[in-house]
Amino acid sequence: MTEVIDGEAVAVEVRSGVADCVETLTDAGVKPGLATVLMSDDPASETYVSMKQRDCEEVGIEGIHVDVDADAPAETLFETIDELNHREDVHGILVQLPVPDHVDKREVLRRIDPEKDVDGFHPENVGRLVAGNARYKPCTPHGVQKLLAAYDVETEGADAVVVGRSDIVGKPMANLLIQKAPVGNATTTVCHSRTEDLDAKLASADIVVAAAGIPEFIGGSMLKDGATVIDVGINRVDADTEKGYALVGDVDYESASEVAGAITPVPGGVGPMTRAMLLYNTVKSASERHGIDVALP
Numbered sequence: 456m457t458e459v460i461d462g463e464a465v466a467v468e469v470r471s472g473v474a475d476c477v478e479t480l481t482d483a484g485v486k487p488g489l490a491t492v493l494m495s496d497d498p499a500s501e502t503y504v505s506m507k508q509r510d511c512e513e514v515g516i517e518g519i520h521v522d523v524d525a526d527a528p529a530e531t532l533f534e535t536i537d538e539l540n541h542r543e544d545v546h547g548i549l550v551q552l553p554v555p556d557h558v559d560k561r562e563v564l565r566r567i568d569p570e571k572d573v574d575g576f577h578p579e580n581v582g583r584l585v586a587g588n589a590r591y592k593p594c595t596p597h598g599v600q601k602l603l604a605a606y607d608v609e610t611e612g613a614d615a616v617v618v619g620r621s622d623i624v625g626k627p628m629a630n631l632l633i634q635k636a637p638v639g640n641a642t643t644t645v646c647h648s649r650t651e652d653l654d655a656k657l658a659s660a661d662i663v664v665a666a667a668g669i670p671e672f673i674g675g676s677m678l679k680d681g682a683t684v685i686d687v688g689i690n691r692v693d694a695d696t697e698k699g700y701a702l703v704g705d706v707d708y709e710s711a712s713e714v715a716g717a718i719t720p721v722p723g724g725v726g727p728m729t730r731a732m733l734l735y736n737t738v739k740s741a742s743e744r745h746g747i748d749v750a751l752p
């Protein structure tokens with residue numbers, strides 16, 4: 456019987472734990488604050504940012520938002536980041552990506568104070584993660600780890616395959632899975648666009664994390680019987696719906712759920728966890744900055 460990994464339910468628990476942390480911090484005189492910065496006219500980016508602001512409100516984190524004109528010079532964005540770096544009421548800074556082409560993304564990530572880099576993309580924080588001493592785990596792979604833990608998936612000694620090698624999902628996911636730490640110790644293979652014979656890699660995987668951005672390309676026939684399948688993909692496909700599209704993962708849910716031991720749906724799997732872990736990182740930052748202990752969920 457395939458177990459459906461309910462990301463929304465686990466995210467509710469994380470958010471509730473975060474709300475308790477916010478209460479502890481607020482009682483001690485510290486209101487955690489998350490600043491989002493948007494330099495884009497892309498409606499999808501606008502939606503992501505407003506969702507993050509709504510999430511903050513729900514758990515009692517102060518949401519601060521700054522819009523930077525998409526045509527403004529890069530320096531305007533850097534100055535905005537500098538200001539937020541210096542604000543006492545801001546504990547986390549998130550610059551919504553992508554930024555316009557005339558802005559150097561790497562410079563944006565470097566500019567954020569690493570102690571406020573709640574996305575975990577600053578080179579210092581990437582280095583710490585790789586060294587096994589993470590300050591902030593990037594939200595999506597961290598959310599996947601929480602799901603694996605919540606469903607008691609044995610990672611130690613397991614063969615894991617991560618499909619995708621992006622800086623925000625694939626690479627940090629693989630780094631977490633190989634670490635000598637809880638929800639780690641997996642023998643991890645990273646597959647990507649140049650991988651030959653993906654099928655052979657998947658056939659022996661006890662855990663599959665799919666993050667390639669290709670709609671439903673991993674089918675049940677490619678999976679090992681009883682595998683745990685974590686579908687990070689969120690892809691829009693044309694569909695006969697009110698909106699004219701539907702969201703699907705990288706995994707063909709129907710066929711995969713006939714073979715998998717446990718599987719995340721899309722939507723309702725990894726997505727809600729990514730959002731919850733951003734709140735987690737924000738309270739972690741506030742707690743560490745002010746030396747106030749909180750019970751992180």
Ligand code: NAD
Nearest residue numbers: 595619620621624647648666667668687688689725726729
């Ligand atoms: P990306 O485009 O940066 O990376 C995709 C990766 O897939 C690349 O490393 C590429 O080498 C690999 N790839 C491409 N074709 C492949 C193939 N045929 N076989 C194996 N690997 C292949 O994407 P990303 O930012 O890592 O996101 C991946 C997916 O996850 C997207 O659908 C994105 O929308 C989704 N996503 C979801 C969340 C969430 O919260 N659920 C968060 C981030 C990204």
